[in-house]
Ligand SMILES: Nc1ncnc2c1ncn2[C@@H]1O[C@H](COP(=O)(O)OP(=O)(O)O)[C@@H](O)[C@H]1O
């Protein structure tokens with residue numbers, strides 16, 4: 610992608626600050642972490658200052674960068690401690706334009722003994738506000754489940770991407786997830802929208818898969834213009850094909866672009882980044898004030 614083109618893209622109609630995206634699905638193993646890392650890496654390559662936040666106590670995102678957790682380093686878990694770590698101290702530089710905040714098992718306390726603490730839902734939002742000027746894009750890698758950690762991500766985010774598989778029952782899960790987005794939008798974060806569904810580990814030849822894709826598309830279409838936070842949600846292209854290289858890369862602490870930049874997985878995430886950027890560009894155009902009419 611031509612870098613010059615990207616730099617000329619108005620990234621947001623907001624006056625300032627990064628786009629913050631929660632990658633959410635209550636189901637585990639659907640491609641949230643793989644997408645956070647590799648979409649993030651592709652956005653970073655295209656020139657955007659990108660921060661990834663590991664919100665999962667299993668710390669898989671951190672492992673993609675070869676970071677062993679529980680080494681006493683400041684992390685998303687310690688943002689919730691009292692006193693909390695400074696967010697600046699939690700940020701690790703992964704690659705050019707690509708930083709991340711690792712997680713550790715301490716983060717599991719947030720779903721347990723800290724869950725009822727006053728103000729716990731806004732901890733991440735308050736922390737990210739302090740580093741907002743340093744980044745163009747922040748991607749939040751949510752844990753499975755729709756508990757306090759996912760609510761923290763939804764409270765901090767402007768929009769939600771849903772990685773999922775085109776499989777029977779997936780639509781049920783999508784409906785439940787969108788219900789949670791609606792709850793958070795009705796309370797803590799009125800501007801929150803669900804803007805994209807990303808099909809991961811996609812089997813292009815399966816006729817069952819094709820039928821489910823049509824079903825997901827039809828489901829989203831029926832809400833166009835409705836008063837719900839997913840009224841503009843689209844199926845983002847392309848689907849990410851199942852590609853073993855995507856599963857191998859993290860065991861070497863590498864993104865797909867470091868591991869094999871020519872494989873289908875790298876190609877798919879590169880193209881996904883392009884379509885995300887063009888969606889943001891379109892939306893910024895739509896939000897721009899109309900030019901004054903000529904006298
Ligand atoms: N497109 C893909 N092709 C092959 N394996 C994949 C692909 N996407 C993810 N995986 C693998 O599937 C597993 C689950 O993916 P992951 O991103 O960790 O899901 P989640 O974060 O939703 O739990 C991981 O082992 C990952 O390496």
Ligand SMILES: [Mg+2]
Pocket residue numbers: 641642643665669670750751752
């Ligand atoms: Mg994960």
